[in-house]
Every structure is written in C-alpha cells, then in structure tokens.
Amino acid sequence: MTVPDGAQLSEDGKYWWDGADWQPVPEGGEQSTEVGQLSEDGKWQWDGSQWQPAGDGAGGGAGGGADALVGALAGQGINLAPEAADPGYIQQVAAHVSNWYEGLDENAKAIVDALSKQGADTLLTDPEVGVVSEGDPLITAFSGTDMTLHESLMATNQALEQTA
Structure with a gap:
C-alpha cells in the first residue's frame, strides 16, 4: 500500500x-x-x-446515527458538523486522542488542558505534534468550546454512549 x-x-x-x-x-x-x-x-x-x-453502500458511513450523534454532542456543548458525524470515526479519533492524553505526565496534561480551554485544541493537528490529521473535524469542534481536552473527550464518550 x-x-x-x-x-x-x-x-x-x-x-x-x-x-x-x-x-x-x-x-x-x-x-x-x-x-x-x-x-x-x-x-x-x-x-x-x-x-x-x-460507506456500507447503503447510504454511506454516517447513516441515521450521525444525526443522533450531532444532537448528543451538541447537548454536551460540542458542535460537530453533520457531515463529519460518522459515529465509528468519532469513536476512533476520541479513543486515539484519549490514549495519547493518558500517556502524558500530569504537567503535560495541565498544559494541554490550559491551552485547550482557550480553544487551542487544534494544536493536536499540527504536523509537529502529529496526534491527528490536520483539519480533523472532532478536534476542530473541540476548539470551539471552553472545555479542557479531558472534558471534551469525556463529553464525546458520553455522547457516543447515548447514541450507541
């Protein structure tokens, strides 16, 4: 490949x-x-x-779960674009970012959370940081909140559980 x-x-x-x-x-x-x-x-x-x-050939990968996920995330204060609301993809990105975050020491977590609380979640998309691809829709949605990265991830997981 x-x-x-x-x-x-x-x-x-x-x-x-x-x-x-x-x-x-x-x-x-x-x-x-x-x-x-x-x-x-x-x-x-x-x-x-x-x-x-x-996609599964029957309406793409987003399907009806996408609308429910957009609503559940909005209820948590995260505004995800409907076209980016593929539950499988969102779950995968949230798990990947959570694993990265959990690997940080307490000082690094505090720094990341302080920056993300100010909308700098997009630092995760910086090629030098390399946690997710540039322009990732979930991380872009996180940057539109005043939540820490940890809070955004917890809110995302709650929304995913709601729509599962």
Missing part, C-alpha cells in the same frame, strides 16, 4: 497512520493515493487528506 499524500507519519518516518493502525512506509516512499480509493481491507476510503470509514 502506498502512503497517501499528507498522511500522518511517525516521528522516525518509518510508519504512517491509516486511520486505524500504523502502517510501514514502503522502501520507495511512494506517496500517492487517489481520492475515493479503498484501503486494502476495504474498511477505509481516502478523502484526499485523510482516511475515512468506508
């Missing part, structure tokens, strides 16, 4: 994030994936900037 243009790379540059797992970068470093291309397992589709859950 080739590395898509703009894919998140590991610090050592030997792996890239496919939306679900770290994949090894091919020896040649090829980096071109066409928009709409499916991953080898058929579960992910390249949207031109990041891998998205592939």
Whole structure:
C-alpha cells in the first residue's frame, strides 16, 4: 500500500497512520493515493487528506446515527458538523486522542488542558505534534468550546454512549 499524500507519519518516518493502525512506509516512499480509493481491507476510503470509514453502500458511513450523534454532542456543548458525524470515526479519533492524553505526565496534561480551554485544541493537528490529521473535524469542534481536552473527550464518550 502506498502512503497517501499528507498522511500522518511517525516521528522516525518509518510508519504512517491509516486511520486505524500504523502502517510501514514502503522502501520507495511512494506517496500517492487517489481520492475515493479503498484501503486494502476495504474498511477505509481516502478523502484526499485523510482516511475515512468506508460507506456500507447503503447510504454511506454516517447513516441515521450521525444525526443522533450531532444532537448528543451538541447537548454536551460540542458542535460537530453533520457531515463529519460518522459515529465509528468519532469513536476512533476520541479513543486515539484519549490514549495519547493518558500517556502524558500530569504537567503535560495541565498544559494541554490550559491551552485547550482557550480553544487551542487544534494544536493536536499540527504536523509537529502529529496526534491527528490536520483539519480533523472532532478536534476542530473541540476548539470551539471552553472545555479542557479531558472534558471534551469525556463529553464525546458520553455522547457516543447515548447514541450507541
């Protein structure tokens, strides 16, 4: 599998994030994936900037759960764009960011929470930080709140549980 243009790379540059797992970068470093291309397992589709859950062929990956998720998140104070409300994708990003956050020491958590409370959650999309892909819709929604990253993640998990 080739590395898509703009894919998140590991610090050592030997792996890239496919939306679900770290994949090894091919020896040649090829980096071109066409928009709409499916991953080898058929579960992910390249949207031109990041891998998205592939649709099921019957209305796409968002479906009716998307409306419920948008409402549940709004009830928690997080305004997610309806077109970005794929429950599987949101759950995956929230789990990934939670794992990253839990790996921080208490001082780093305090710094991240202080910045995110001021709307700087988008620092997670910075290529130097590399937690999520640039422009990630969930992190963009987090930046529109006055919650800490920890609070945003807890609110997201509550919304996901509500709509499960």
